[in-house]
Amino acid sequence: MTYRASAVVIDNGSYTTKAGFASDNLPSLVFNSNYIYDESSQKVIVGDDEMDKYSQNEVSTLLDNGLIYNFDNIVHNWQYVYDNIDNHNGIDSKEFPLVMTEQSWNTMKNKTKTCQIVFEQLEVPLFSLVKNPISQLYRCGKSTGLVIDIGAAVTSVTPIFDGIIQNKCSYHSKFAGDFLNLHVKHYLEGKVTSIDELLPSTFRSSSTTASFKQYYMSTHVLQEFKNLSINYHVSNFQLYDHKYIDVSDQRNFLENLFDPTANKLPNVTIPEPTIDKPSSHGLTNLVFLAIKNLEASLLPNNDSNNVNGVTASSHNRFARFMEIFKQLLSNVLITGGVSLCNGLSDHVINDLKSLTQKYFPNYPFSYNVQLIRPSNSSDTAEIWDKQFGSWLGACNLASMLNDNDENSGSAKIALDNWFITKADYEELGEDIITEKFK
CATH class of the missing domain: 3.30.420.40 (ATPase, nucleotide binding domain)
Structure with a gap:
């Protein structure tokens, strides 16, 4: 049995969520994985542009240690995908298979909770969880690797x-990247009178919550400076008010990944x-x-x-x-x-x-030590492969559902080994989850 509808693929990262149809070359949606709960409207706000309008509210996270922990609100993240995936037009979750990525240390409790939400709330017809490292290696055409x-x-x-x-x-x-951000922030704090100088004037007021400032600082200011300083070694960094600060004495922040104890951070014990x-x-x-x-x-x-x-x-x-x-x-x-x-x-x-x-x-x-890269990948495409590797690899697997070649049997292999149908979930519950998503 093959599916005509292309699967929806969602890769929930701690920094951004990548989503799109398995038939797409790149995710159609890349948005911050955090969210804001607005008490006045009792709405959960998802999406970068929308969140910027609610700076007076607290910013909350969905993942910790690479795993979803906030299952009360993760459904809003997934619903945002269905509402915007088709060029910001909505689709019906009941009509499309769904593939999600997961970390290899994900727990069976989390897998079960995820299945409960996607089958009972989103009512997807078919669902699979794909481990990140396997999907990334699979995209390179390899079954063995580091x-x-x-x-x-x-x-x-x-x-x-x-x-x-x-x-x-x-x-x-x-x-990882957030740890590097701590070092970047500590460095930039020594360059300004107040850390708020690094933010746009709109977000410097006392009405802006500390969590929103931290969110904006991490996702915009620190991310931009980290990319510039590591890749281009800039001497001057422009702030939002068009002032420049001298950053010619910056060091190589990457060294903190290899030796986390080499450079001390105030109020942080490593x-x-x-x-x-x-x-x-x-x-x-x-x-x-x-x-x-x-x-x-x-x-x-x-x-x-x-x-x-x-x-x-x-x-x-x-x-x-x-x-x-x-x-x-x-x-x-x-x-x-x-x-x-x-x-x-x-x-x-x-x-x-x-x-x-x-x-x-x-x-x-x-x-023998050497790097591998996805097959037929150009230098430009390699950037997307590193940034969206898990999503792209999961798309490769999800596309097997649409394989019309009866001789290859790809669709049957995928269904038998990696996917759970809504009917099977309703009949077998946690037993089928344990069997398919070991």
Whole structure:
């Protein structure tokens, strides 16, 4: 069975939500994932332009640690998509399959709650949850690789082998784009008399809430300055009142991703990294912990009962370990909005080569380390792939539903393995969710 209607694809990120039809080349909607509740009208306000009109109200978040936690209001985010997806015209959610992305550490409780909302409130006919790193790797035409995703709120390192995430060797931390914003803000505070000078005059009044100022500062001022300073090394930065401030003494803010404890922040305590807490480490160590633990899980134990010290089984396992590692390290995918910063990918690859030479001297892995990119991707398209990789990868999967080639069986494969119908949900409930969305 194939579907004529193109699926709606929604990628809820901590910074922005990307949404559109699976048949589109790029998301038709990219808007901030935060929202405002206006008490006077008792309305939830979603969308950048609309939120700017309610600066006297508090700004609230929907995600924490990359996961949805505010299920009371996430439906407004999704409804905004359906109301605006077709060139800001609405569509009926009952008529279109829906695909959403999720982090690999998402909980079954969250998956169940998500299904409850999309089937019972939005009443979608067909639904799937796609793990971010798999969708990104899938878009590159690979089933095995090391996915390093550096977004706004979370940095994650995910080894994937034959389309299966190696969960015990996957790690994530909060040392990502928002952490860089803290350092950028601290730097800019030393350049002005009041931090409000960085905002448009409209939002400097006492009636503007602190949370709105923080929201606007992060999504506009800090984001703009971070992009300019890292990619273009500007000497002067223009404020909204047309004044310029001298920023020629700025340092490389990216270094904080690799060593979060290197530069202190006032009123912010950064824990010293420890082996038992991977989330306390910077990017380089996070990658090292992933490949070191992968080695521990894949390398065979010596068989003391064998005269030669190595059984045929362990020899085969060692050969398999070598093969997997070579595939992983020759397929390194560095993605996420922060990965667009100049020099970041080169830094990660050089660190990976150094790590393998130092800690895996018996294996020639350092010669295999290389970046991958989506097939047939130009330099311009690579920017979109890094920024919208999860959404684009999910679109590839969702498009299988529209495959009319009976010989390929793509639609049937997708339906059997990755999608839940509304009828199945109503009949089987949580059992079908556990089966399909492991």
